[in-house]
Amino acid sequence: MPDKTDSTAAALTKAPIRLNAAPRNREEAIRAVGRLLVEAGAVAEPYIDSMLKREAEANTWLGSGIAIPHGMIGDKIYVQADKVAVLQVPQGVEWSKGETAYLIFGIAARGDGHLAILRRLTRLLQQPEQLRSLFAARDPAAFHTVLAAPAEAAEAAAEPSAQDLAEVTLWRLDYPGGLHARPSSLWIEAANAAGITLQVRLGDRVSDIKSLVSLLQLGAKCGDDLYFSAQGAQAAEKLAAFLQKVRALSAGEKEQARLAAARQAQSLARSWQPPSGRAPIIGVPASPGLAIGVIRLIAADEPEVEDKPLPPEQSGVLLQQALAATRQQLQTVIDDVTRRLGAAEAAIFKAQAGLLNDEGLIAAACRLILAGRGAAKAWALAVAETADRLAALDNPVLAGRAADVRDVGKRVLANMLPSRAGGPAAALPKGEKIILVAEDLSPSDTANLDMAHICGLATAGGGPTSHTAILARTQGLPAIAAAGGNLAAAKTGATAIINGDSGALWLDPTESDIAAAQAEIARIQAEQRRQAEQRRLPATTPDGHNITIAANINRPDQAAFALDQGAEAVGLMRTEFLFLERSAAPGEEEQYQIYRAMLAQLGGRPLIIRALDIGGDKQVPYLNLPREDNPFLGRRGARLLLHRPDLLYPQLKAIYRAAAGGSDVSIMFPMIMTVEEIIQLKDIAETIRQSLQAPRLPLGIMVEVPAAAICADKLAAHADFFSIGTNDLTQYTLAIDRENPDLAAQADGLHPAVLRLIERIIAGAALYRRPVGVCGGLAADPFGAILLAGLGVDELSMTPRDIAAVKARLRRTPLSYMRDLARQACAQDTAAAVRALDHGAPAAETGAAAPKAPAEERPE
Ligand code: PEP
Numbered sequence: 057m058p059d060k061t062d063s064t065a066a067a068l069t070k071a072p073i074r075l076n077a078a079p080r081n082r083e084e085a086i087r088a089v090g091r092l093l094v095e096a097g098a099v100a101e102p103y104i105d106s107m108l109k110r111e112a113e114a115n116t117w118l119g120s121g122i123a124i125p126h127g128m129i130g131d132k133i134y135v136q137a138d139k140v141a142v143l144q145v146p147q148g149v150e151w152s153k154g155e156t157a158y159l160i161f162g163i164a165a166r167g168d169g170h171l172a173i174l175r176r177l178t179r180l181l182q183q184p185e186q187l188r189s190l191f192a193a194r195d196p197a198a199f200h201t202v203l204a205a206p207a208e209a210a211e212a213a214a215e216p217s218a219q220d221l222a223e224v225t226l227w228r229l230d231y232p233g234g235l236h237a238r239p240s241s242l243w244i245e246a247a248n249a250a251g252i253t254l255q256v257r258l259g260d261r262v263s264d265i266k267s268l269v270s271l272l273q274l275g276a277k278c279g280d281d282l283y284f285s286a287q288g289a290q291a292a293e294k295l296a297a298f299l300q301k302v303r304a305l306s307a308g309e310k311e312q313a314r315l316a317a318a319r320q321a322q323s324l325a326r327s328w329q330p331p332s333g334r335a336p337i338i339g340v341p342a343s344p345g346l347a348i349g350v351i352r353l354i355a356a357d358e359p360e361v362e363d364k365p366l367p368p369e370q371s372g373v374l375l376q377q378a379l380a381a382t383r384q385q386l387q388t389v390i391d392d393v394t395r396r397l398g399a400a401e402a403a404i405f406k407a408q409a410g411l412l413n414d415e416g417l418i419a420a421a422c423r424l425i426l427a428g429r430g431a432a433k434a435w436a437l438a439v440a441e442t443a444d445r446l447a448a449l450d451n452p453v454l455a456g457r458a459a460d461v462r463d464v465g466k467r468v469l470a471n472m473l474p475s476r477a478g479g480p481a482a483a484l485p486k487g488e489k490i491i492l493v494a495e496d497l498s499p500s501d502t503a504n505l506d507m508a509h510i511c512g513l514a515t516a517g518g519g520p521t522s523h524t525a526i527l528a529r530t531q532g533l534p535a536i537a538a539a540g541g542n543l544a545a546a547k548t549g550a551t552a553i554i555n556g557d558s559g560a561l562w563l564d565p566t567e568s569d570i571a572a573a574q575a576e577i578a579r580i581q582a583e584q585r586r587q588a589e590q591r592r593l594p595a596t597t598p599d600g601h602n603i604t605i606a607a608n609i610n611r612p613d614q615a616a617f618a619l620d621q622g623a624e625a626v627g628l629m630r631t632e633f634l635f636l637e638r639s640a641a642p643g644e645e646e647q648y649q650i651y652r653a654m655l656a657q658l659g660g661r662p663l664i665i666r667a668l669d670i671g672g673d674k675q676v677p678y679l680n681l682p683r684e685d686n687p688f689l690g691r692r693g694a695r696l697l698l699h700r701p702d703l704l705y706p707q708l709k710a711i712y713r714a715a716a717g718g719s720d721v722s723i724m725f726p727m728i729m730t731v732e733e734i735i736q737l738k739d740i741a742e743t744i745r746q747s748l749q750a751p752r753l754p755l756g757i758m759v760e761v762p763a764a765a766i767c768a769d770k771l772a773a774h775a776d777f778f779s780i781g782t783n784d785l786t787q788y789t790l791a792i793d794r795e796n797p798d799l800a801a802q803a804d805g806l807h808p809a810v811l812r813l814i815e816r817i818i819a820g821a822a823l824y825r826r827p828v829g830v831c832g833g834l835a836a837d838p839f840g841a842i843l844l845a846g847l848g849v850d851e852l853s854m855t856p857r858d859i860a861a862v863k864a865r866l867r868r869t870p871l872s873y874m875r876d877l878a879r880q881a882c883a884q885d886t887a888a889a890v891r892a893l894d895h896g897a898p899a900a901e902t903g904a905a906a907p908k909a910p911a912e913e914r915p916e
């Protein structure tokens with residue numbers, strides 16, 4: 057008797073297929089696919105009516121354009137052979153309200169063969185690109201390939217063999233942090249590109265190199281011997297090429313470990329200690345800051361997920377939808393963290409997003425659904441089982457990933473069960489400053505914390521890169537992580553001091569410790585208050601030089617906050633955000649209304665509107681731009697604007713119309729490389745201006761390409777102003793992709809090469825007396841800001857939250873000092889040497905014990 061796997065594979069690979077069908081409605085579609093099954097000898101005629109009856113009772117919509125009609129359980133007598141028939145409907149047929157089916161899989165199965173087939177189809181839902189390719193495929197073979205091959209691979213992933221494959225190579229893992237999520241994701245990418253079966257074995261544990269979870273479950277530590285093996289065409293060559301990529305990651309991994317160790321040593325040496333000298337509980341610094349509070353333990357236990365079984369296909373849809381919603385939410389977190397904290401910090405969220413596509417995890421949930429569990433229960437069980445296995449591994453980095461698996465699990469659950477959205481910290485007492493102590497806190501829990509009452513976080517698990525730590529940093533909440541079993545000594549009600557800079561928690565501190573901590577907190581707060589109070593004062597240096605401080609904002613509703621934070625203008629309105637997260641470009645009228653609203657909010661203050669800067673990291677699906685191998689080096693910014701008048705013209709018209717009332721508006725073109733580009737863009741702008749009889753507006757450019765920086769003297773003849781985009785200027789000068797988390801630590805805008813280019817840009821602009829601003833991230837770093845001012849920049853534009861600290865630094869630093877500093881910075885060998893010139897704010901101005909600059913460099 058053939059085994060079930062074989063018969064399932066046969067049912068799929070030998071499926072009768074009708075391409076290009078055009079049923080008018082669902083009933084016709086079911087009849088047509090039923091007819092295919094009858095003609096293939098798989099079912100008797102009455103099975104078609106049974107399929108219609110089944111549909112009337114429960115919709116067989118599976119999701120993502122697929123429906124899976126099949127007969128009633130009681131009608132299996134009409135099934136003569138397990139078979140799937142496929143009806144392809146390229147134009148789609150409405151299946152249920154708002155759902156259009158493009159592929160209809162009619163299923164005939166005896167016994168539980170139906171479930172095995174469904175499992176394979178559910179997997180197909182996790183491969184949206186392959187799925188879409190089938191919607192209009194012209195060759196039935198395409199179906200056989202897609203339906204059979206990935207499923208076979210997935211089976212292999214679920215039950216890997218402890219045997220090595222045909223070609224074997226041994227490699228000793230030399231990543232200091234072991235095989236954790238980031239390199240694992242890169243292995244998977246490389247393995248997918250190799251296009252053959254690859255596996256890795258550690259002792260008797262084997263993992264297919266397609267599943268993140270299964271790779272993490274190997275628990276491979278630095279120094280472990282890994283046996284990589286491959287089979288398939290050119291297995292030896294492909295295995296060698298794959299291993300080359302695996303080895304190439306070693307340098308980055310070692311650099312990351314070195315940087316982390318250096319950071320920790322630095323923070324320990326510099327940070328606050330209590331006078332009693334008593335020993336703290338030591339964890340890992342997760343988010344800086346000092347706080348005194350009362351310990352509250354919160355239980356990690358969550359209420360059981362209730363099991364509510366539904367027909368498997370409905371549960372499949374629920375899971376599919378929750379996974380899709382979670383993917384979108386995580387993408388928002390990735391974008392937010394990348395912009396606020398950088399690509400390195402966002403990397404962990406990307407790895408977590410990868411877990412949402414993890415075949416091992418999803419297959420485990422599907423198996424449970426098919427075994428009769430409801431979607432939420434199946435998912436909760438699959439997550440718990442996976443996380444428990446990871447947590448049991450003898451490797452702290454990987455054990456930390458268990459928290460990520462659980463967190464992703466919670467996010468998905470919250471999308472299936474709205475009652476889960478609150479988290480365990482929801483019911484904490486009010487009225488006292490609380491240091492929360494938990495085994496682990498999920499980011500979702502962290503996001504729900506009431507910041508009015510919580511002053512610190514300490515977790516036994518997690519780590520400095522855990523999602524929770526990153527969210528704590530974005531919220532300014534002191535946090536320590538990975539404190540382990542020592543945290544057991546922390547009891548609810550005890551007083552404690554937490555220092556997120558050094559990763560320390562002091563329980564039951566002495567009175568003098570508390571007094572010293574209070575004094576230090578008071579000093580930090582006084583400085584922050586002073587900055588906040590003075591945020592609306594101009595950034596005028598003690599020797600009377602003024603620098604304009606502007607905000608980078610995207611929409612009119614952000615203007616009020618920017619002004620409140622002390623912005624004197626908008627130095628960069630990133631208009632591409634008006635084009636993102638929608639299905640069609642905003643037209644001229646819509647844009648006009650937005651620019652008018654922005655001007656109204658600014659009440660006469662200057663506004664620089666940047667023309668659309670699409671491309672690179674900002675992609676807009678509905679513009680149908682061709683895929684580029686190197687989008688940062690491709691048609692982006694001005695190059696795209698000149699290529700797409702349909703985008704440029706309406707935008708320029710809208711801006712000129714909005715400025716017609718005599719407002720202080722400037723237009724800025726992004727990613728300018730050549731004089732020709734400016735001339736062409738200015739010609740277009742002038743034609744539009746004349747057609748509208750609008751006033752002339754200053755037309756400036758962003759200088760963010762080394763070519764433009766080097767030829768700034770030439771460009772200055774044509775541009776009314778420059779704004780330096782240090783984010784891009786840094787990536788192009790140092791040839792480091794601004795999105796690459798492994799290189800993020802080296803992508804430092806304070807590199808002397810970048811500073812020398814800025815010096816050159818300013819010199820070029822001076823020839824024509826053109827004002828120069830900086831709107832990249834360097835302007836928001838107080839030390840970067842004084843360097844830029846010292847180099848001669850007139851305006852600094854930044855995210856509103858950074859304004860107070862930048863203004864405070866500028867207001868206490870004489871221009872003469874900044875100029876001297878800038879000269880010294882340009883003469884340094886490395887970015888680290890430039891940073892070492894930062895001796896902090898002068899003590900006399902902060903009124904506290906800030907580190908002192910050497911006498912000859914001190915501003916006063
Ligand atoms: C820059 O490159 O520094 C800049 C401000 O532009 P964006 O970050 O939008 O590319």
Ligand code: MG
Pocket residue numbers: 760781783784
């Ligand atoms: Mg840029």
